[in-house]
Structures are given as structure tokens and as C-alpha cells.
Amino acid sequence: MTQPNQPLNTAPQEPTFFRRVPIAFGAFFSILSNPKFAARVERLQQGHEVAPNLATAPVAAAPAPVKAPNHDAALQLLGLLQRDARLIDFTQEDLSSYSDADIGGAARVVHEGCCKVLREHFSIAPVRAEAEGSRLTLEVGFDARAIRLTGNVLGQAPFKGSLSHRGWRATEVRLPTLAASHDSSILAQAEVEL
Amino acid sequence: MSEAKFSIGIDLGTTHCALAFVDIAACDGEKTSHGILDIPQLTAPGAVEASPLLPSFLYLPHADELAAGDLTLPWSDQQTDAVGEFARSRGALTPIRLVSSAKSWLCHAGVDRRAAILPSEAPPEVARVSPLEATTRYLKHLRQAWDHAHPEAPFDQQDVTVTIPASFDPAAREFTLEAAQAAGYGALTLLEEPQAALYNWIQASAGGWRKDVKPGEIILVIDVGGGTSDFSLIAVLEREGTLELHRVAVGDHILLGGDNMDLTLAHVVARKLAAEGKQLDPWQMRALTYACRAAKENLLGDAALQAQPIVVPSRGSKLIGGSIKTELTQAEVQSTILEGFFPEVAADSRPVSRTRSGLTQLGLPYAQDAGVTRHLAALLGRQVSATAELAGFVGNTSADASFLHPTAVLFNGGVFKSNILAQRTLGTLNGWLAAEQAAAARMLAGADLDLAVARGAAYYGYVRRGQGVRIRGGTARAYYVAIESSMPAIPGMEPPIQALCVAPFGMEEGTEADLQSQEFGLIVGAPVHLRFFGSSTRRQDHIGTLLDFWQPDELQELGEIHATLPAEGRQPGETVQVTLRAVATETGTLALTAVATQSDEHWKVEFDVRSNG
Numbered sequence: 046m047t048q049p050n051q052p053l054n055t056a057p058q059e060p061t062f063f064r065r066v067p068i069a070f071g072a073f074f075s076i077l078s079n080p081k082f083a084a085r086v087e088r089l090q091q092g093h094e095v096a097p098n099l100a101t102a103p104v105a106a107a108p109a110p111v112k113a114p115n116h117d118a119a120l121q122l123l124g125l126l127q128r129d130a131r132l133i134d135f136t137q138e139d140l141s142s143y144s145d146a147d148i149g150g151a152a153r154v155v156h157e158g159c160c161k162v163l164r165e166h167f168s169i170a171p172v173r174a175e176a177e178g179s180r181l182t183l184e185v186g187f188d189a190r191a192i193r194l195t196g197n198v199l200g201q202a203p204f205k206g207s208l209s210h211r212g213w214r215a216t217e218v219r220l221p222t223l224a225a226s227h228d229s230s231i232l233a234q235a236e237v238e239l
Numbered sequence: 240m241s242e243a244k245f246s247i248g249i250d251l252g253t254t255h256c257a258l259a260f261v262d263i264a265a266c267d268g269e270k271t272s273h274g275i276l277d278i279p280q281l282t283a284p285g286a287v288e289a290s291p292l293l294p295s296f297l298y299l300p301h302a303d304e305l306a307a308g309d310l311t312l313p314w315s316d317q318q319t320d321a322v323g324e325f326a327r328s329r330g331a332l333t334p335i336r337l338v339s340s341a342k343s344w345l346c347h348a349g350v351d352r353r354a355a356i357l358p359s360e361a362p363p364e365v366a367r368v369s370p371l372e373a374t375t376r377y378l379k380h381l382r383q384a385w386d387h388a389h390p391e392a393p394f395d396q397q398d399v400t401v402t403i404p405a406s407f408d409p410a411a412r413e414f415t416l417e418a419a420q421a422a423g424y425g426a427l428t429l430l431e432e433p434q435a436a437l438y439n440w441i442q443a444s445a446g447g448w449r450k451d452v453k454p455g456e457i458i459l460v461i462d463v464g465g466g467t468s469d470f471s472l473i474a475v476l477e478r479e480g481t482l483e484l485h486r487v488a489v490g491d492h493i494l495l496g497g498d499n500m501d502l503t504l505a506h507v508v509a510r511k512l513a514a515e516g517k518q519l520d521p522w523q524m525r526a527l528t529y530a531c532r533a534a535k536e537n538l539l540g541d542a543a544l545q546a547q548p549i550v551v552p553s554r555g556s557k558l559i560g561g562s563i564k565t566e567l568t569q570a571e572v573q574s575t576i577l578e579g580f581f582p583e584v585a586a587d588s589r590p591v592s593r594t595r596s597g598l599t600q601l602g603l604p605y606a607q608d609a610g611v612t613r614h615l616a617a618l619l620g621r622q623v624s625a626t627a628e629l630a631g632f633v634g635n636t637s638a639d640a641s642f643l644h645p646t647a648v649l650f651n652g653g654v655f656k657s658n659i660l661a662q663r664t665l666g667t668l669n670g671w672l673a674a675e676q677a678a679a680a681r682m683l684a685g686a687d688l689d690l691a692v693a694r695g696a697a698y699y700g701y702v703r704r705g706q707g708v709r710i711r712g713g714t715a716r717a718y719y720v721a722i723e724s725s726m727p728a729i730p731g732m733e734p735p736i737q738a739l740c741v742a743p744f745g746m747e748e749g750t751e752a753d754l755q756s757q758e759f760g761l762i763v764g765a766p767v768h769l770r771f772f773g774s775s776t777r778r779q780d781h782i783g784t785l786l787d788f789w790q791p792d793e794l795q796e797l798g799e800i801h802a803t804l805p806a807e808g809r810q811p812g813e814t815v816q817v818t819l820r821a822v823a824t825e826t827g828t829l830a831l832t833a834v835a836t837q838s839d840e841h842w843k844v845e846f847d848v849r850s851n852g
Binding site for chain 2: 154227
């Protein structure tokens with residue numbers, strides 16, 4: 046999801062005198078050499094507020110700095126983890142009053158259920174196929190989003206290092222499609238036996 | 240159907256359905272381009288997921304039970320009930336609204352299969368559906384799923400094959416066809432499931448199967464699905480230098496499958512818990528059945544494991560405090576599954592009739608003997624001479640063989656994902672063979688246990704167009720009607736009946752048989768009922784053969800058949816002389832027609848919806 050462009054700075058700062066001098070000289074020569082710029086200055090002097098070339102420079106062309114989270118998908122996954130793995134039930138309980146054996150029994154339900162959710166709704170593959178501990182070389186232009194460098198991060202690529210974690214990549218996501226009327230904030234329905 | 244782009248195969252299972260397809264144009268000889276359709280279905284209220292399997296369950300919700308839009312499918316927002324995974328999971332908690340095992344009801348001659356009788360234990364307020372209608376719903380869901388995924392190739396213009404158990408009688412075949420037509424299917428073909436499994440094996444070998452089997456071999460297909468066990472025997476022949484496959488015999492309809500095994504194990508564990516004073520409610524019982532299935536697969540996969548822990552989660556939100564822990568031991572699995580369902584019996588053992596509380600459910604005629612191997616022994620013993628008159632087999636079988644000797648076994652159905660169960664079955668069979676100095680049978684490898692039937696059906700639709708090998712065989716039974724004997728009546732005794740063969744064994748698709756020797760008088764306006772029998776062993780009887788006497792296990796009584804003459808243009812009470820004509824249709828059903836001897840009129844003879852028994 047692309048967030049609508051939002052101004053990151055609040056009130057625009059007014060330039061100081063020493064900053065105004067080069068702006069004035071720059072404007073003088075720009076007015077002489079650039080007819081479009083001259084027209085904009087003219088509109089400014091006539092009292093119109095600046096509306097700089099909205100048509101030719103649309104806002105969306107700027108890169109979106111942040112993504113809005115997708116709440117529906119997050120709630121849906123939470124619902125699946127509760128349905129199949131009882132994850133919310135498990136985490137909402139106070140462990141202090143139970144023995145490790147009791148907790149272990151419940152953990153089996155949670156573990157098996159989480160495996161089922163991951164297996165059914167995601168295809169997950171390691172980012173790197175090499176065995177952990179093996180030496181590898183990262184060429185120039187490696188994907189820094191998929192690979193995290195740690196330790197003596199110095200010098201230029203190619204980097205040589207050893208693989209401490211293979212990483213995981215979701216190669217496919219298969220979440221259920223939802224009816225338009227679906228309320229995903231209900232993570233588990235209350236059950237009433239008649 | 241020359242315009243069909245795809246050959247579609249549908250496995251209409253007791254517990255699951257699947258749809259496979261072959262892209263006809265993209266195929267080259269025995270190398271096929273094929274796939275499985277992921278079937279969108281409700282998995283929770285308002286949530287749709289696609290899965291290769293569609294559980295054969297129909298849930299009939301209460302009007303207030305679900306919110307608007309909760310039953311919406313990608314192709315319809317007008318649904319009033321649910322098919323598939325959501326139906327199964329919701330129905331487990333509300334069984335009075337769940338239709339299950341519709342296929343077993345469809346072939347249950349003791350009930351009216353067009354009557355709204357399901358769910359069988361529903362209170363009067365629940366609007367029930369007929370077995371026929373439930374089957375129609377599953378088939379319709381599959382058609383809609385296809386049309387949603389392939390708008391460029393409408394379902395009713397494709398070449399469709401629907402599978403049925405080999406043991407389905409003519410009435411059940413007719414009902415399956417009727418359900419498919421009601422679901423908007425165009426032309427279709429019915430194929431026996433064990434044959435479909437073998438077609439899948441042929442397809443998977445991509446031509447290599449010719450090296451794996453030799454002329455003179457007998458392939459035994461053992462198909463144990465979720466709800467039924469089905470056996471077929473297929474002989475390998477050589478004719479004019481090419482291999483031919485002939486289905487020579489099929490087994491009886493046995494309502495016994497993997498679900499029975501899981502349920503039986505769950506009862507074993509529940510008894511253990513009850514001894515500790517822990518009672519399980521139906522919700523926990525269902526959770527226990529799932530847990531037992533997983534534990535069983537682990538234990539059967541590794542004989543060194545002593546026990547597997549089982550946790551029945553609490554129903555309330557207190558997961559840690561409320562869960563029940565127990566275990567399933569290797570000894571329990573061995574005694575329940577191996578000894579209970581796959582006992583190492585002798586070749587001459589036969590299924591016994593006794594009551595089993597773990598298996599019985601209201602209404603359906605579940606197998607009384609859970610021993611799959613005993614049912615198998617009975618089939619092989621009964622079919623000892625199945626290949627006696629087959630070219631290339633004459634003299635092959637020794638005269639003192641007490642049962643038919645298979646040389647290869649193809650397993651199908653989810654039960655055989657456990658290699659131990661497959662090995663136990665094969666080992667038992669090989670024990671029988673060794674006792675008669677016959678070579679051991681081998682397992683044909685490479686079966687895809689869950690989807691083989693659907694894939695094989697799609698492949699069959701492709702080979703029917705002239706590509707690749709076809710399994711021949713025709714009807715697997717001979718059919719008879721009962722005729723009252725002309726003996727003088729003896730007070731206090733039912734008049735003895737004779738059985739008249741109206742359709743011989745092995746009628747190939749597209750052939751017909753006219754019974755000229757016997758005329759029947761049909762009275763206008765009054766239906767004529769005839770008792771109807773089938774035999775899976777009497778290969779030698781011709782049309783018109785009249786039997787005065789037969790062994791009790793030679794002929795099985797099926798549902799009645801009846802013919803009614805319309806009254807138009809006749810006097811009520813007038814009698815019209817007719818003969819019977821049997822047609823083995825291209826679709827795979829048996830059609831009986833009453834043909835007037837004095838005119839060219841003819842009327843369909845219906846399979847009764849209810850037997851007199």
C-alpha cells in the first residue's frame with residue numbers, strides 16, 4: 046500500500062538575509078533566461094499563491110517513503126493462528142500457576158498448529174541455499190534487503206564472510222480471500238452451545 | 240465432443256472429491272499435459288481458500304447462524320448452504336445439520352434415494368435433502384469451480400469422466416448420472432475407481448508400464464478410501480502383439496475405510512481416559528480423532544516408536560489448564576489397526592457377521608467385519624476361475640488353486656500412505672500364494688494415493704479419444720430378473736422363483752442384448768415390479784438362461800425394477816406383451832427397456848428407488 050504523499054517538515058522556514066542574497070541573484074538571471082519561471086514570478090507578484098506546476102509534476106511521482114500496514118491480513122493471520130494453534134489462548138494465560146508438564150502438553154497443540162498454518166498458507170524457503178557456517182562471497186550489487194552484514198563491515202564488495210543464518214523468504218502467500226462483509230477483528234468467535 | 244479442450248476427471252469420493260484435467264491439445268501420445276484444479280471453498284465463515292481436495296460434506300445452516308455474506312463464494316453470493324471444509328468443520332460441532340457419506344446413501348438400496356432423508360438424525364425443523372441432491376451439490380460446486388478458473392473453456396463443453404466404485408449396482412450408477420445431469424453436466428462417462436487408479440499408474444509411467452507387466456499377469460487393485468473398500472482384478476493379455484488390459488472381476492460394496500480406523504483408535508483412547516475418570520464431549524472426541532490420526536501415522540511409520548503423546552485441547556480459552564493429555568502406544572495401534580483391520584488370516588477365511596459398536600452408525604449398512612484382508616480373501620476365493628476362459632490364461636492356473644492368484648498389487652487410497660499397512664496386506668496375500676506354491680505378488684510403485692483416481696479419470700477421457708491403452712471388461716456382473724416358477728402352489732410355501740438372465744456378464748459399452756425368449760404382460764396403468772439380481776461370478780450364462788437353482792453367494796438381490804405403461808391411447812386394464820432389452824450404454828450405465836412385441840413402442844424400465852427388503 047502506498048501512503049499518500051505527506052509533508053515531512055511542518056512550517057516552512059523563512060530564509061535569513063544572507064540566504065536571501067543568492068536567491069535574489071539566482072531569480073534575476075532565471076527570470077531573464079527562463080520564460081516559464083518569469084511567468085510564475087509574475088503570477089506571484091499579482092497575488093496568486095504558489096501552485097507550482099501541479100499538472101506537470103504530479104505528487105505521486107515522488108517515491109513513497111513508508112507503507113501503511115495491512116491490518117486485515119494481519120488480523121486474518123492472527124485468527125488462523127488462534128483457530129489452528131490456539132496461539133492467543135496460549136499467550137493470554139499466566140504460566141506461573143502451571144507445571145512444565147502441563148505447559149509442555151499445551152505447547153504441542155501450539156507447535157503443531159503453527160506448523161499447519163505456516164505449511165498451508167505460506168511457502169517458505171531459505172534465502173541462502175548454502176549450509177550454515179560455510180564461507181561465501183557477496184558480489185557487488187547483492188540484495189541488502191535479503192542479506193544482513195554483521196561484524197567487520199568494512200571496505201568494498203565483493204565481501205567474504207561465513208553464513209551464520211540462512212534466512213527465510215516467503216516465496217508464496219496463500220491467505221483465504223474474505224467476503225466484503227467479513228469482520229476480521231473477530232479473531233475467534235465466542236461459542237454458545239444450545 | 241470434438242471441440243473439448245480438456246478431459247476432466249472427477250473423483251466423487253465418500254469423504255473427498257477432487258478434479259483433475261488433461262489438456263488434450265498439449266498432449267503427445269502417452270506423454271500428457273495434466274493438472275489438478277485447486278477448488279475454492281469456504282474454510283470459515285466469509286473466508287474462501289482453494290485446496291486440491293473438496294471434503295464431501297454439506298452443511299445446512301440455521302437462518303440466524305451466520306451473518307450476511309458468510310457463505311459467499313467467488314462465483315455466487317446467493318448460497319444458502321456450504322460444501323467443503325467449512326461444512327465439515329462446522330458440521331462436526333452441529334451434526335444435526337451436516338450431510339455426510341451421501342455416496343454411501345446413494346448406493347443404499349434400502350432407502351428412497353430421491354427422498355429428503357439427510358441428515359438422517361436431523362430433527363423435523365431442519366429441511367433435509369436427498370442423497371441425490373447432496374451428490375448434485377458436490378458435483379455442481381466442482382463445475383462452478385472449474386468455470387470460475389477456466390472461463391475460456393466452459394465445463395459443459397469438456398469431456399467429463401466421473402468415477403464410481405466398481406461395486407456400484409446399476410441403480411447407483413443411474414443415480415450418479417442423474418445427479419451429474421442435475422448439476423449441469425453435459426455428456427459424461429462413468430469410470431470405476433480401481434480402473435481409474437490403474438490408468439493413473441499407466442499415465443505416470445509415460446509408456447514404461449509395458450515393461451513392468453507381462454501377458455498372463457493378474458493385477459489386483461486394492462482401493463481403501465476414507466469410507467469404502469473397493470477391489471478389482473485386471474488381467475494382462477497380449478493380442479496381435481500389443482498388451483491389453485481386461486478387468487475380469489470386482490469386489491462387493493464394502494463400507495469400511497480409513498475414517499473407521501481413526502474413529503476406532505479414538506474410541507480405544509477414549510476408553511482409556513474414561514477409566515481415569517475423564518469423559519470427552521463430542522467436540523473433544525473429534526479433536527481426539529484428529530490427534531489419533533496423526534499419532535497413528537507416526538507409529539505406523541516407525542515401528543521403533545513406543546508411544547506418541549496425544550493432547551486433546553480444551554474447548555474453552557484456558558488451553559493449558561483445560562487440555563487432556565494421554566498417549567497412544569505402539570501396542571494399541573498394532574492390535575487395533577493391524578490385527579483389527581488387516582489381520583494375517585488364512586486364504587480360506589471369510590468375513591464374519593457380528594455387531595461392532597465402534598463402526599455402526601444409524602442407517603448405513605457398514606461392513607460388519609472390519610478385516611480388510613478377510614474381504615480380500617473372500618473375493619479371491621469367489622473369483623478363482625475368473626480367468627479360466629480368457630485367451631492366454633487357459634492352463635495358467637493350477638487346478639487345485641483355491642483362490643485366484645494375483646501377480647501384482649496396486650494400492651490406492653489414503654490408508655496406504657502407511658507403508659506398514661501396504662506391506663501387511665501384501666505380506667498376507669503372499670502368505671496365501673506361498674501356501675499354494677505360487678510366486679509372490681509384487682507392488683506396483685508410483686501411485687499418488689489421494690489424487691490418483693481423479694488423475695486417472697482425466698487420463699481415461701483422453702485415451703477414449705484413441706490415444707493409449709484402454710482397460711476392457713464391460714459389465715462386471717450378469718443380471719437376472721425373478722420369474723415365478725410354474726410349479727403348483729404348495730400351501731404355506733412361497734412359490735419358488737427362477738432367475739432369468741437379462742444381461743450377460745461382460746457386456747461392452749455400446750452393446751445391447753434382446754431377450755426374445757420370454758414375454759412379459761404389462762397391464763396398462765399398473766406398474767409391474769420385478770425382483771432383480773446380480774452375479775459377479777456366473778460368466779457363462781447367456782441372455783435368456785433360466786436358472787432353477789443357484790448357490791446363495793452366487794446371486795445378490797438388488798433393488799427391484801419396475802415398468803409402468805402410460806395409459807394414453809389404451810384401455811385401463813389392457814395387457815401389452817413386451818420383451819426386455821438391456822443396453823450397456825457408452826456412459827457406463829445399464830439401461831433396461833421394455834419393447835412391445837406387437838408394435839415398435841418401448842418404455843424405460845426403472846430401477847426402484849426402494850427395495851422391498
